[in-house]
Amino acid sequence: MTATLTPEVKEEHRPEEPPSSRVRLRRLWDRLTPYGFLSPTLVLLIILMVTPIVMVIGYSLMDRVITAPESNFVGFENYMQVLTDPAFANAVGNTIYFAGISVVAHFVLGIAFALMLNSPILGHKTKAIFRTVYILPWLFTIAIVAVLWRMLLSPNGIVNYLVETLGFSAGSVEWLSDPSLALPAVTFINIWSGYPFFMVSLLAGLQGISRDLYEAATIDRAGPIKQFLHVTIPQLKPIIISMALLDFIWTTQQFALIWMTTGGGPIDRTEMVSTYTYKLAFSTYDFSVASAAAVVVLVLSMVLAFFYVRHQKSRD
Known part of the structure; x- marks a missing residue:
């Protein structure tokens, strides 16, 4: 006896018909729509960021760019000239000193003021007044800060x-x-103008810490210092690391403050990598070597940015 398939079973095993052209077009449109919204930003990034970076990398491998009718390919000769230049080594040392001291001082002042503004001892009106006063340096532009402190330190x-x-x-x-x-003076100016960034961020982090943790620490007979070391700092650790990396990146690229206060002097005592590169390009008009120095700074910044992004991913 042979078994016959019922109409219902035949319907289930019927192969699916390929989608019509209208359906395929609709699916393609849905896939391309997000890229359409991103296209203006992508175009701007390519024009304003990718293209200049590629041009600078190309200039760093050439000789006598812009200033001569013709330029020759010299490979990594410009990089060797930058890396063996004592002035560049001096600029790197000053930049590390300037950025390192600034980041540490920003954290110390920021956490101190944030703890004070988060303390229940102060009233709401007093906290409002102190917040206004402490955040004032962050409201000034770098040009105003430089002119102000040049007048104060004259x-x-x-x-x-x-x-x-x-x-x-x-x-x-x-x-x-x-x-x-000169170098400690400009470092102090940068500390004064940058600590509110840490203060505001750490204050927001302090206000997000649960009071239950402090109550539990009090029950365990932990004093204020132990509570700070074993409750406050661990809870703020992700914020502290993120801000320290960002602040170090920003500070190493500081140009306007140095240029408008000392110009890199006296006797290159406040020469930073940024001012060193600027002088190569617009004082000696050696754009090839200046491009090589800029690429070196770009690589160092990308290394710091890599650690920042890696920390953010591990934090998420």
């Missing part, structure tokens, strides 16, 4: 007046012209 400025009045010095101090004081 030989006839208020800082020298206070120093002489209090008896710390018998005469005016050349804060921005003395080779031994």
Whole structure:
């Protein structure tokens, strides 16, 4: 006896018909729609970011670009000239000092002010006043900060007046012209203008820590110092690492503050990698070597950015 398939079974085993052209077009449109929304941003990134980077990399491998009718391919000769230049080594050392001290001081001042503003001892009006005062340096542009502190630190400025009045010095101090004081002076200015970034971020992190953790630590007889070390710092650790990496990247690329206060002087004591590259390009008009220095800075920044992105992914 042979078995016959029922109409229902035949319907189930019937092969599916291929989608019509209208359905395929609709699916293609749905897939391309997100890229259509992203296309303006992608075009701007290619024009304003990718294209200049490619051009600078190309310039760094050539000789006498822009200043000569013809340029020759020299390979990595410009990179060797930059990396063996004592002025570049000096600029790297000053940049590391400038950025390292600034980041540490930003964290110390930021966590101190954030703890004070988060303390229940202060009233709401007092906290509002202190928040306004402490965040003021962050509201000024770099140009205003540079001009302000050049006036304050000038030989006839208020800082020298206070120093002489209090008896710390018998005469005016050349804060921005003395080779031994210029680098600490610009570092102090950068610390003053940048600590509110840490303060605001850490204050937001402190307000997000559960009070239950502190109550549990109090039950375990942990004092304020132990609570700070074993509760506050571990809870703020992801924020601290992220901000430290970002602040270090931004500080190593600081140009306007240095250029408008000391110009990299005196005697290259405040020369940074950014001002070193700028002088190569627009003082000596050696755009090839300046491009090589810019590429070196780009590579170092990408390394720092890699660690930042890696930390963000592990945090997520």
